[in-house]
Amino acid sequence: MAEHSQIWAGVELGGTKAIAVVWREGRIVDRTVVPTGDPQQTIGAIGNWLAAHPLRPAFAGLGIASFGPIRLDPEADDFGHILATPKPGWSGAPVYTALAERVACPVALDTDVNAAALAEYRWGAGQGYSSLVYLTIGTGVGGGIVVDGHPVHGALHPEIGHLRLRRAEGDVFAGICPFHGNCIEGLIAGPALAARFGGDIHAAGADDPRRNFLASDLAELFATLVMMVSPQRIMVGGGVGLGVPGMLDAAIAKVPAILNGYLPQLDVEALRTMIAPPRLGADAGPLGAIALAQSVSHG
Numbered sequence: 025m026a027e028h029s030q031i032w033a034g035v036e037l038g039g040t041k042a043i044a045v046v047w048r049e050g051r052i053v054d055r056t057v058v059p060t061g062d063p064q065q066t067i068g069a070i071g072n073w074l075a076a077h078p079l080r081p082a083f084a085g086l087g088i089a090s091f092g093p094i095r096l097d098p099e100a101d102d103f104g105h106i107l108a109t110p111k112p113g114w115s116g117a118p119v120y121t122a123l124a125e126r127v128a129c130p131v132a133l134d135t136d137v138n139a140a141a142l143a144e145y146r147w148g149a150g151q152g153y154s155s156l157v158y159l160t161i162g163t164g165v166g167g168g169i170v171v172d173g174h175p176v177h178g179a180l181h182p183e184i185g186h187l188r189l190r191r192a193e194g195d196v197f198a199g200i201c202p203f204h205g206n207c208i209e210g211l212i213a214g215p216a217l218a219a220r221f222g223g224d225i226h227a228a229g230a231d232d233p234r235r236n237f238l239a240s241d242l243a244e245l246f247a248t249l250v251m252m253v254s255p256q257r258i259m260v261g262g263g264v265g266l267g268v269p270g271m272l273d274a275a276i277a278k279v280p281a282i283l284n285g286y287l288p289q290l291d292v293e294a295l296r297t298m299i300a301p302p303r304l305g306a307d308a309g310p311l312g313a314i315a316l317a318q319s320v321s322h323g
């Protein structure tokens with residue numbers, strides 16, 4: 025395939041670090057990582073690396089996988105700009121243009137989680153599925169959706185992390201999202217767990233009722249995604265998603281009761297198959313950027 029013999033560049037702009045990669049013949053052949061500081065510095069360092077790369081004249085395309093919220097509508101005046109964010113200095117940052125002017129090739133843009141979903145669809149645990157969700161539970165909660173090989177975005181892009189879901193009876197934790205308090209990110213992301221468990225979740229006993237509340241919140245998220253997206257795969261990554269033993273199983277066990285006989289084929293066994301770990305690990309983001317780059321020229 026043409027895309028295998030071509031050279032592509034990708035940038036994953038994350039909350040804690042930014043990664044740029046060059047991809048050739050099916051694999052990443054070069055990369056740089058810079059900590060995410062202020063936008064000029066971070067985008068400048070990534071842009072300098074790309075501009076000076078010896079393969080730059082041969083780039084067939086650049087893909088940018090960015091944290092959000094970011095404007096993805098190419099018709100909008102602020103296309104490619106970060107929207108209002110609590111991240112200091114980043115509101116209004118012109119991510120797309122600041123990187124696009126450093127390369128002489130087509131540039132594609134999407135969210136980090138949509139890109140990761142696309143990478144898992146192309147090369148990982150999402151292969152062969154026409155509808156899939158990539159969830160990350162880490163510093164925040166984010167979700168990307170790919171349907172028939174296309175990342176879902178329209179007016180903006182999905183904001184799965186800020187869904188507000190039904191709470192377990194007796195759970196009085198107020199949540200910590202600065203916008204919504206007890207949206208799902210405010211309840212189950214890393215900083216929320218630190219607040220909820222007063223530091224370390226691993227210090228809480230196996231029968232601590234707060235574990236049950238956490239499982240209940242995550243189960244609500246799974247049930248909501250099932251109802252809304254009808255995914256064949258939900259891949260769960262991120263430091264919390266991958267790092268809290270038993271959390272996914274405890275949540276999955278609660279989903280059938282939430283569905284309450286609706287979609288009876290989705291029993292615990294079927295849900296365990298549907299809710300799978302991602303396969304590309306830490307490279308899902310950068311590979312997602314490459315997948316975006318390839319979609320510019322290959323539809």
Ligand code: ADP
Pocket residue numbers: 038039040161162163164213214215217225261262263264267268
């Ligand atoms: P990011 O979301 O910035 O890409 P991670 O996915 O690694 O990074 O998530 C980092 C967040 O997850 C931090 O808030 C950290 O405290 C939390 N975290 C990571 N691993 C665990 C774990 N095993 N148990 C609880 N919280 C964790």
Ligand code: ZN
Pocket residue numbers: 185186201202203204205207208209210
């Ligand atoms: Zn929120």
